[in-house]
Amino acid sequence: MAKAYLWINAVLYFVLAVWCTLSPAKTATAVGYTQLSPAGQSEYLVIYGGLQLGMAFLFGYFAWIDQARTGLVVALAFYAPIVLFRSVSLSRLWPVSAPTVALAGVEILLLLAAVLLCCCGSSVSERHARPSPVASPPPHPTPDRMSAIPGHDDDETGRLLTATAGGDRHAFEALYRQTSAKLFGVCLRMIPQRAEAEEVLQDVFTLIWHKAGQFDPSRARGLTWLAMIARNKAIDHLRANAPQRRNVALDDAGELRASDASPLDRTERASTRRRIDHCLAELEQPRSELIRTAFFEGITYEELAARTDTPIGTVKSWIRRGLAKLKACLER
Secondary structure (H helix, E strand, O other): OHHHHHHHHHHHHHHHHHHHHHOHHHHHHHHOOOOOOHHHHHHHHHHHHHHHHHHHHHHHHHHHOOOHHHHHHHHHHHHHHHHHHHHHHHHHHOOOOHHHHHHHHHHHHHHHHHHHHHHHHHHHHHHHHOOOOOOOOOOOOOHHHOOOOOOOOHHHHHHHHHHHHOOOHHHHHHHHHHHHHHHHHHHHHHOOOHHHHHHHHHHHHHHHHHHHHHOOOOOOOHHHHHHHHHHHHHHHHHHHOOHHHOOOOHHHHHHOOOOOOOHHHHHHHHHHHHHHHHHHHHOOOOHHHHHHHHHHOOOOHHHHHHHHOOOHHHHHHHHHHHHHHHHHHHOO
């Protein structure tokens, strides 16, 4: 509804800008500039037409990028003084023309609509933000209903972990909503069978509920700590379902593809992993950290850009160049 409101405003002001250009005399009558000289009318109409075109672009922009709440705030900030100014003008110039009254009425309606949409939006946000009571441990929604939130705030994740350690179920629910999609991606990358990955995810959050007190923000970031739990739980699942591979090293468990890996194969994989760690350490920051985060936490380019406050093109360039240097290092 708010987005439709913004589009209506954008179209309305575009039409007004065109009308101002094609019918300057009627526009001057509608906005109350007839008492000015012809030169003064022309000057004000140029400013008025430019303002209408600018507002059309602004409302259309906020609607296009799905920033309805910001657009509503702009509408309130714009219409409140305009309506006040129009009311004072009408009282001084009365009687006025019908177009002037109609324009003032439209502006008042748009202001009231913006206020109503803001109030409705706040009520809806509060209802959705209020978590419902849960049992112990809190239930987990299915991954099909999860939605990733870009740009996870590690400080917020750490705060939620600390609150969860104190038995705060609402904090645990918020932690699940914030991180479950990421952790499911970690599980799914190591366990291609979706149903099994979902089961592991439930085990992961049950473990988080019981062991949140072990999180130390001075040693690891919140999402990194959670991703490590998910990875270790996925490894445990792989080992439990592949007894013949129980002796494989922890770091290599996620790379298993065949059940008949020889000791030579396992040794070679361990050596490759050490070489990768060594080459990553040679990369300059922030490329090394970006590559580790992208591949070990399942973070997308968009989320990396939001987390580091860096343009997405720059993030892609850093990762691409970092991977090229990593490849060159491994080939030496």
